Amino acid sequence: MLTRLKGGRIYDPVNGANGAVRDIYVRDGRIVAAPGDGARPDRDYDVSGKVVMAGAIDMHTHIGGGKVNIARALLPEDHRADLLARTELTRACCGHAAPSTLATGYRYAEMGYTACFEPALLPTNARQAHMEMGDVPIVDKGGYALLGNDDLLLSLMREGADQKLINDYVAWTLDVTQCIGIKVVNPGGINAFKFNARKLDLDETSPHYGITPRAILLTLAQALEDLGVPHPLHVHGCNLGVPGNVDTTLETISGIEGLPMHLTHIQFHSYGTEGDRKFSSGAARIAEAINRNPNISADVGQILFGQTVTASGDNMSQHRNRKFASPDKWVVMDIECDAGCGVVPFRYRDQNFVNALQWAIGLEIFLSVDDPWRIFLTTDHPNGAPFTTYPHLIRLLMDKTFRNEQLARLNPDAAAASTLGSITREYTLNEMAIMTRAGPAKILGLADRGHLGIGAGADITVYTDREDREAMFRTPDYVFKDGELVAKEGQIVKVTLGATHVVKPAYDRGIEDRLRPYFARYRSTRLENFAIDEEELCECGSSRLAVHQCRHARVA
Amino acid sequence: MSRLLLTLKAVPAIGVDCSPLTPARLAGMSSAAIAAIELQSGNRRLPAGELFDIAGEPGDTLVIRNACSKLDRIGACMNGGTLDVEGDVGAFLGAGLVSGTIRVSGGAGAFAATGMLAGTLHVCGSVGDFLGAAIAGDKQGMLGGRVIVDGDAGDRVGDHLRRGIILVGGNAGDYCASRMLAGTIAVRGKVGALPGYAMKRGTLLLAGAAELPATFNDCGSHELMFLRLFARHLASVDSAAASFAPRGERVRRFVGDRANGGLGEILVTA
Amino acid sequence: MIINGVAIDETFAEAFGMRATRLIITAANLRWAHHAANAATGFATSVIGCGAEAGIERELSPDETPDGRPGVSVLVFAVSGKELAKQVERRVGQCVLTSPTSAVFSGCDGEEKIALGKNLRYFGDGYQISKLFGNRRYWRVPVMDGEFVCEETTGVVKAVGGGNFLVLAASQMQALLACEAAIDTMRKLPGVVMPFPGGVVRSGSKVGSKYKALSASTNDAFCPTLRGIGNSELSPETGAVLEIVIDGITEADIRQAMRAGMQAVCSIGAGGGIQRITAGNYGGKLGKYHFHLREILA
Numbered sequence A: 001m002l003t004r005l006k007g008g009r010i011y012d013p014v015n016g017a018n019g020a021v022r023d024i025y026v027r028d029g030r031i032v033a034a035p036g037d038g039a040r041p042d043r044d045y046d047v048s049g050k051v052v053m054a055g056a057i058d059m060h061t062h063i064g065g066g067k068v069n070i071a072r073a074l075l076p077e078d079h080r081a082d083l084l085a086r087t088e089l090t091r092a093c094c095g096h097a098a099p100s101t102l103a104t105g106y107r108y109a110e111m112g113y114t115a116c117f118e119p120a121l122l123p124t125n126a127r128q129a130h131m132e133m134g135d136v137p138i139v140d141k142g143g144y145a146l147l148g149n150d151d152l153l154l155s156l157m158r159e160g161a162d163q164k165l166i167n168d169y170v171a172w173t174l175d176v177t178q179c180i181g182i183k184v185v186n187p188g189g190i191n192a193f194k195f196n197a198r199k200l201d202l203d204e205t206s207p208h209y210g211i212t213p214r215a216i217l218l219t220l221a222q223a224l225e226d227l228g229v230p231h232p233l234h235v236h237g238c239n240l241g242v243p244g245n246v247d248t249t250l251e252t253i254s255g256i257e258g259l260p261m262h263l264t265h266i267q268f269h270s271y272g273t274e275g276d277r278k279f280s281s282g283a284a285r286i287a288e289a290i291n292r293n294p295n296i297s298a299d300v301g302q303i304l305f306g307q308t309v310t311a312s313g314d315n316m317s318q319h320r321n322r323k324f325a326s327p328d329k330w331v332v333m334d335i336e337c338d339a340g341c342g343v344v345p346f347r348y349r350d351q352n353f354v355n356a357l358q359w360a361i362g363l364e365i366f367l368s369v370d371d372p373w374r375i376f377l378t379t380d381h382p383n384g385a386p387f388t389t390y391p392h393l394i395r396l397l398m399d400k401t402f403r404n405e406q407l408a409r410l411n412p413d414a415a416a417a418s419t420l421g422s423i424t425r426e427y428t429l430n431e432m433a434i435m436t437r438a439g440p441a442k443i444l445g446l447a448d449r450g451h452l453g454i455g456a457g458a459d460i461t462v463y464t465d466r467e468d469r470e471a472m473f474r475t476p477d478y479v480f481k482d483g484e485l486v487a488k489e490g491q492i493v494k495v496t497l498g499a500t501h502v503v504k505p506a507y508d509r510g511i512e513d514r515l516r517p518y519f520a521r522y523r524s525t526r527l528e529n530f531a532i533d534e535e536e537l538c539e540c541g542s543s544r545l546a547v548h549q550c551r552h553a554r555v556a
Numbered sequence B: 001m002s003r004l005l006l007t008l009k010a011v012p013a014i015g016v017d018c019s020p021l022t023p024a025r026l027a028g029m030s031s032a033a034i035a036a037i038e039l040q041s042g043n044r045r046l047p048a049g050e051l052f053d054i055a056g057e058p059g060d061t062l063v064i065r066n067a068c069s070k071l072d073r074i075g076a077c078m079n080g081g082t083l084d085v086e087g088d089v090g091a092f093l094g095a096g097l098v099s100g101t102i103r104v105s106g107g108a109g110a111f112a113a114t115g116m117l118a119g120t121l122h123v124c125g126s127v128g129d130f131l132g133a134a135i136a137g138d139k140q141g142m143l144g145g146r147v148i149v150d151g152d153a154g155d156r157v158g159d160h161l162r163r164g165i166i167l168v169g170g171n172a173g174d175y176c177a178s179r180m181l182a183g184t185i186a187v188r189g190k191v192g193a194l195p196g197y198a199m200k201r202g203t204l205l206l207a208g209a210a211e212l213p214a215t216f217n218d219c220g221s222h223e224l225m226f227l228r229l230f231a232r233h234l235a236s237v238d239s240a241a242a243s244f245a246p247r248g249e250r251v252r253r254f255v256g257d258r259a260n261g262g263l264g265e266i267l268v269t270a
Numbered sequence C: 001m002i003i004n005g006v007a008i009d010e011t012f013a014e015a016f017g018m019r020a021t022r023l024i025i026t027a028a029n030l031r032w033a034h035h036a037a038n039a040a041t042g043f044a045t046s047v048i049g050c051g052a053e054a055g056i057e058r059e060l061s062p063d064e065t066p067d068g069r070p071g072v073s074v075l076v077f078a079v080s081g082k083e084l085a086k087q088v089e090r091r092v093g094q095c096v097l098t099s100p101t102s103a104v105f106s107g108c109d110g111e112e113k114i115a116l117g118k119n120l121r122y123f124g125d126g127y128q129i130s131k132l133f134g135n136r137r138y139w140r141v142p143v144m145d146g147e148f149v150c151e152e153t154t155g156v157v158k159a160v161g162g163g164n165f166l167v168l169a170a171s172q173m174q175a176l177l178a179c180e181a182a183i184d185t186m187r188k189l190p191g192v193v194m195p196f197p198g199g200v201v202r203s204g205s206k207v208g209s210k211y212k213a214l215s216a217s218t219n220d221a222f223c224p225t226l227r228g229i230g231n232s233e234l235s236p237e238t239g240a241v242l243e244i245v246i247d248g249i250t251e252a253d254i255r256q257a258m259r260a261g262m263q264a265v266c267s268i269g270a271g272g273g274i275q276r277i278t279a280g281n282y283g284g285k286l287g288k289y290h291f292h293l294r295e296i297l298a
């Protein structure tokens, strides 16, 4: 079947289209070249004058895994207050801050998102996380496996294991957990928390293992570089949320010694200690460091005001944040010596000095990083705000007048402490297409996503060009997933299954001989049962395994 | 004063959410409009006219006749007026009641008065579990007002109770006043196991010897003058459940639940 | 106007707007209710030096009090709601909370509320217990004889302070006896207190002084020992003058109390050495309320 999108204004930064008018043809789920004159499309969509982009990609959103379920269980009121009745096509679902799997998929698709990446997939929870993501309809999914607080890696490092052995462990982890990247959360800190440490700085040696977060970062970043994994080490750094952590973050950037590194929810890591309240914006220094270091990318983790829930593997910072739980209930727990988990409901308030400044810091970072290919639009859903706030965030970035109006409503001390009011930059549609499509696809190594070139997967979003960017990005006219129309004017019209994006770097299977006894002795699952295969993934809702190429692995 | 009469025609097969049927909501509506109100029942919506015969004039008082335990959420979030129910009712009776009076001649199901803010709820029969208790995930149960149950109450009466008064004329089940935050519960009959479990604050008034958790500390026998204020406040309540005054003010005071540092009190009248 | 040989001056008492509240102090018996109330209303003769003017309004029988115990009702007056709140808290905290078996309740429903037990509860150091019955919140504060129970707030009403009349008699004792009789009658009436010791004041004052630091000074025109110098108001027969000052919830309350008091004085009459009744004012420019003696007695 041939589908044509006729006369749209194409924003496709990968292929150099910045509003150029051209037709797009789709066949069998892929974008194809214009057929000859005689060919008549089976389906024809007149999109003349409309803005056409690839489907949006959320490269950091907590949509699966244990902590999301804990958040759901902790907040029944979040579900009661936000109910969606079933329709002919869609099933009943609910939830605002911690939406159900179904609500997650429908709402993402309705907003024109076609792929979402769960950034904190604990290897020991991988099966559950994939099953849960399999239950998220329509959008593609992928996960980043968490390493860096697991007893096994830390033990290997303490023993002074060869980097090659660690590389094999990392590659094996990616393989058996079906992930596309590696994330480290509070390197060593989650583990140190269990030995009663309540903070762990970049160069502080951890209790028990005697290694520093800096060493963990370098070891894992080196492994990914050696294995040729496209996605750089995905780093949730030390000292999240602590005033003064801007220095830690800058040292983390320099400490990675030029290796590729992605700093996630960097807003939460950009705090200074100036001013009467010893809390200030470090955004300018962070943006300057990103601009200067091409090996560094970041997503912002913007906060937006209202009720949400923070769900993180960083039990150390969540334990610190428990005092601010609103409503007053929280969970901090260990996950099988593999990592940790902390869920703290939170309400960001615009009249609260700290919250208001956090809001401004996030926007300052967005607007001060020059290269849109290295900064990504996230709220660290749901930690900064639920993903459904993205259209609002996009308007804040694209509309200076609107932004300044919002700024004027904030806690006046916070507004005065921020440079945001003097920043005149407005993101263009092309930059937005980079930040939410082309950029994430590139940094994840998704060759056939995030663009509209020949051969690309036909994930396409069509918007009416409205001055109100929030309205524009909230309700796209058409959303195509793999060539099928899944949403029309903000309503789901077809429910499909998404793929699971993974990488499969080469490694020495001999690693399993070393891991098998460890699993037998210390883990709740035997090695033989640990690995997840494609069949299992597809049984629980994934349409297929989409394996992406690694860079040619470095010869040892 | 005008009264609207809704008479249930037949017992529905599954529960019906009756929360749209409140005096304030129906005031000024025509019979046809009332008959057209859709009530959620399972995954279907039924017009009120299919379930009820409608008579009288809508106004300050709504009477539901022939009620049965399939009618859930009666008077939920009701704001003003009087709701008189003849028969039994289902779960969530008077949940989130904002103001007004609800009276049920029969019994009620689970979670009666949960989230209730103010007003009066009087059940002449017995109620199920979780009377005035918090629903799953909520940090607070009933938030104010007065609940009178002439009969028995199930388990977890006043779980997480935040404010308000619950009077039980008969017996109450296990975990009475569990996790209670404040407010007053009085039970004239017996209570089941572990009254005051994880209680933080508030008062549980018991009529006679009861087996209390070991984590309630005996603070001795005292005449507590505030009980006189309580009795006077209840003087106008027409129910045996409210008759505490004749017992006087001498009570044995137990404080707990010390297992979680609680300073709640269980007062046992002699 | 002459009643029973007593000349009633063609003049008026000048009174001011104030803020007031009524407290009900109960105890195990009347004796202890009085102890608490006397202390709480002590040193409250004049807002100028005491911050408040206060007194016992009347005794209450058990069926008139919220807790069914004997009690007294007390009226407290101050120049503003804020000052009243400060005075009530301090007086109840030091004199009622401390007094054995006592409890204190609001006796006054005003729109405006001031704290009664709201802050005193912290004396309970975390062991205090709140009880909300209907729309009244009570605090139970553990103390060494059991629990101090007090209502959270009390209402504030607009009130009138400074109603007065002066009794001129042939001798000091005759003036005093007449004032005692007046006070005995006036104390039976609701809504008023006579805040001076025994309800009677001998140090009537005028505005201003030769000493710059003082804003008021002795009312020399009515001092019998100064009769021969300056502009005395007294005739040669007058041996002593005493004044009764009245604070009331309403203008009518003061009017009623003044009438009762002056009638009591007049019924003693010239035979008892009473010569004249007059009143204190500031020329009518300072106070909002004017109580004309002849009008009241008409």
Ligand SMILES: [Zn+2]
Residues within 6 Å of the ligand: A185, A236, A264, A265, A312, A313
């Ligand atoms: Zn994180």
Ligand SMILES: [Zn+2]
Residues within 6 Å of the ligand: A060, A062, A119, A264, A265, A380, A383
């Ligand atoms: Zn995150």
